[in-house]
Structures are given as structure tokens and as C-alpha cells.
């Protein structure tokens with residue numbers, strides 16, 4: 001039986017995306033923590049030269065970049081259940097994953113989540129100017145997703161896809177900040193999607 005080992009901290013959104021796909025495909029795995037708040041050790045850099053998380057080891061072979069990991073898992077363990085069958089559906093799924101990577105993650109997690117949730121938990125004051133600058137960027141990214149996604153009931157329609165697993169962990173953190181209201185003021189479909197998908201058992205399991 002194939003041995004899967006996932007490296008990364010349980011609080012990471014990208015790690016949570018992979019863990020959701022592992023859970024949804026009933027794939028057993030070991031989770032090995034990586035401390036992302038200090039320098040990566042050489043053993044981890046040998047698996048992932050960029051030092052980012054997650055990395056998935058498959059029988060000892062390291063695979064990194066979340067998009068590559070989840071597409072691999074969907075193929076080998078999910079029978080492609082989480083990828084649309086039509087070309088445009090596949091393109092939309094990858095487009096949403098790319099929007100999350102390129103335009104949403106940095107302002108939503110790198111700035112708003114860090115400033116609103118992490119900095120105060122360590123006794124610091126949030127950088128309000130940075131939060132104010134990040135909020136319209138999050139709004140633009142969520143509105144871009146809303147414009148191309150039916151969100152009924154899943155982002156791309158009747159079947160849940162890897163795009164949902166990309167966006168859900170980001171929404172978990174964003175929903176704990178006051179910036180959620182402004183960022184989703186023009187995205188009624190995404191608000192409904194979040195209200196229903198926030199109870200997905202695989203999500204609840206990874207944030208527990």
C-alpha cells in the first residue's frame with residue numbers, strides 16, 4: 001500500500017486544502033509538522049527547495065506545489081471525482097485555483113489574517129494601513145471568482161471540485177476578521193456558498 005506523508009503545519013491553508021482532499025478520498029496519511037515561523041531545516045529543504053508547505057511524500061518521493069499535489073491525489077485516489085469532465089469546467093477550476101494563488105492568498109492570509117489574528121495573539125498591534133490596502137485586493141479576487149462561478153451549490157455547480165478545496169481554508173480565516181463584510185459585500189453567491197460549505201465535514205475535521 002502506498003505510504004503518504006504530508007509535511008506542514010495544521011494551521012496552513014494550503015496544508016488544509018491537501019488534507020481535505022486526502023479526507024475526501026479516504027486516503028490514510030501521516031502528518032509531519034514543519035515550523036514555518038523559523039528557518040527550514042536542510043532535511044526539509046531537500047524535499048522542497050522553496051521551503052514552503054505543504055510537501056507530500058509518496059513512498060518517499062517528494063511532491064510540492066499544492067495544485068500538483070491535489071491533482072495527483074484526485075487522479076490516484078479520487079478517480080478524478082473532484083475535476084470537472086468538460087474542458088471549460090476544468091479551465092474554470094484551474095482559473096479559480098490560480099486566482100487564489102496569485103491574487104487572494106497574499107492579501108487575505110499574508111496580510112489580513114496575519115495582522116488581525118496572529119499579530120494581536122502575540123501582543124502586537126495590527127498594521128491598519130496594510131489591512132486597509134489588502135482589503136480591496138481580496139474584494140477584487142472574490143468578485144472575480146463570483147463572476148465565473150455559479151456557486152450552486154458548489155463553486156462550479158453540482159459537484160464539488162478542487163477549486164472549493166482551495167478557497168474554503170482561506171474563507172475560514174477571513175471569516176474571523178471584520179474585513180469579511182467589505183470583501184464579500186458584492187458577492188451574494190459566494191456568501192451562500194460559504195454558509196453551506198463551511199459545515200463540510202472534511203473542512204471541520206481539518207480545522208478542529
Ligand SMILES: N[C@@H](CCC(=O)N[C@@H](CS)C(=O)NCC(=O)O)C(=O)O
Nearest residue numbers: 012013014036052053054065066067
Ligand atoms: N505555491 C505554494 C505556496 C505554499 C505557501 O505559500 N505556503 C505557506 C503556508 S500556507 C508557507 O509555506 N508559508 C511559509 C513561508 O512562506 O515561509 C503551493 O502552492 O504549495
